[in-house]
Amino acid sequence: MSQIPHKEDQDKPNLSWSLNQWLEYLLSIHTQSIDMGLERTKGVFDTLKIHFGQAKVVLVAGTNGKGTTCRVVEKGLLQNNKTVAVYSSPHITDFKERLRINDNLLSDEQFISAFMQVEKARGDTPLTYFEFTTLAAMYLMMNNQTDFVLLEVGLGGRLDAVNVVNPDMAVITSIGLDHQDWLGDTRDQIAIEKAGVFRPHLPVIIGEQDPPQSLINEVDRLAAQATWQGRDFTFQADQNSWHWHNTNCDFDELVTPMIPMQNVSTGLEVLHRLGIDLNQHKVNQLIQQTSLPGRFERVLSQPEVILDVAHNPQATSHLKERINQCQFKQLRLVLAMLADKDISASIAPLEALNATWYLASLTVPRGASSKKLKSLFNDDQKVIDFETVSDALNRAIKEADPQDLIVVFGSFFTVCQAKEALTHLR
Numbered sequence: 001m002s003q004i005p006h007k008e009d010q011d012k013p014n015l016s017w018s019l020n021q022w023l024e025y026l027l028s029i030h031t032q033s034i035d036m037g038l039e040r041t042k043g044v045f046d047t048l049k050i051h052f053g054q055a056k057v058v059l060v061a062g063t064n065g066k067g068t069t070c071r072v073v074e075k076g077l078l079q080n081n082k083t084v085a086v087y088s089s090p091h092i093t094d095f096k097e098r099l100r101i102n103d104n105l106l107s108d109e110q111f112i113s114a115f116m117q118v119e120k121a122r123g124d125t126p127l128t129y130f131e132f133t134t135l136a137a138m139y140l141m142m143n144n145q146t147d148f149v150l151l152e153v154g155l156g157g158r159l160d161a162v163n164v165v166n167p168d169m170a171v172i173t174s175i176g177l178d179h180q181d182w183l184g185d186t187r188d189q190i191a192i193e194k195a196g197v198f199r200p201h202l203p204v205i206i207g208e209q210d211p212p213q214s215l216i217n218e219v220d221r222l223a224a225q226a227t228w229q230g231r232d233f234t235f236q237a238d239q240n241s242w243h244w245h246n247t248n249c250d251f252d253e254l255v256t257p258m259i260p261m262q263n264v265s266t267g268l269e270v271l272h273r274l275g276i277d278l279n280q281h282k283v284n285q286l287i288q289q290t291s292l293p294g295r296f297e298r299v300l301s302q303p304e305v306i307l308d309v310a311h312n313p314q315a316t317s318h319l320k321e322r323i324n325q326c327q328f329k330q331l332r333l334v335l336a337m338l339a340d341k342d343i344s345a346s347i348a349p350l351e352a353l354n355a356t357w358y359l360a361s362l363t364v365p366r367g368a369s370s371k372k373l374k375s376l377f378n379d380d381q382k383v384i385d386f387e388t389v390s391d392a393l394n395r396a397i398k399e400a401d402p403q404d405l406i407v408v409f410g411s412f413f414t415v416c417q418a419k420e421a422l423t424h425l426r
Helices: 019-026 039-047 066-079 108-122 129-143 187-197 213-222 261-273 280-289 313-324 343-350 370-374 389-399 412-425
Strands: 056-061 084-087 099-101 148-152 169-172 203-206 225-228 233-237 242-246 250-254 297-300 304-308 331-335 355-360 382-386 405-409
Touching: 019 108, 019 129, 039 108, 039 129, 056 066, 056 187, 066 084, 066 148, 066 261, 066 280, 084 129, 099 129, 108 129, 169 187, 169 261, 187 213, 203 213, 203 261, 233 261, 242 261, 250 280, 297 412, 304 313, 304 412, 313 343, 313 405, 331 389, 331 412, 355 370, 355 389, 370 382, 382 389, 389 405, 389 412, 405 412
Parallel strands: 056 148, 056 169, 084 148, 169 203, 203 225, 304 405, 331 355, 331 405, 355 382
Antiparallel strands: 084 099, 233 242, 242 250, 297 304
């Protein structure tokens, strides 16, 4: 395990530090993990003189679906011989997952060099881990000029660090309840925070199928050029295929995607609005090529093991739909979550499923204990609790029939720990 130099040297980070040493250091330079506001980030952004040249910049906000929507757009741009940089968070197993340049990860050394530049530029300005790493990613994007830049919002929108950028287009993928401590207790309140990525008169793509009135009001207030899912572009699923159309395109018999159709639909509209020519053959190719780790990701067969980062009620409702489309003998659910999530509401959509639950403590600072999870279940439900995700997953696999389905979900951390456990299992 990497070690930071002695305390007296902690204020002297340098290029000889490993990436892990830098990441540990970044956790220490601000007293809070979240500190909403743009002033500090904007000041360092300006000092670094970050710009993206002639690139078209897209800001993507939403409760769920940001990562998969960005993935559709990224793959579609690359399919059409465009260059593209994508910033997203959080990562699952490797910090470098947060930035892709033409679908490639950068090296440790490139990140370390960017960290050094941000460290010099910030002076005495305290930055959170997310703010610092976001600025580093933007610095690297500037140095790897691309045709398009996709920036995924980390939390909310209005006060998120990526919102220091002035985009050419904004996207709202969905509006649901999550991070209520920071964003508000209602969809209307949360929608206003998400709409903070809008700019007057600029294009806005709304993937949410049931937009709160506050979101509609913000579009009107800013005279944004809004395109709405369900009105300007729509999708409809049949048993073995689905259909998508907008004002210019009408595609039937599309292949079933590996990610939510709603997000594929939103991504296709973004591509269209960015000037990318769409046709039936290219769209089917795009759908077949688009997947993302931790999004209903199949990692094992006999028994089948699926990993999903679903961690709020909207996401677990979708997860239930996906599970109901699967064929299996018995369902086994492995759950570990952060304590500050609405755990009861997240479990609720799945409670009607006839499943055995394997509850695990999430071994991170904000992790909920398996005992806390267990207290939320009724006595008549089949529930077993474990100290770690690894223990829970190993037991589920050991008890499973080859035709059973095991779904591991609840957090990006849960998926990360499950992947580590599967590595040891193999």
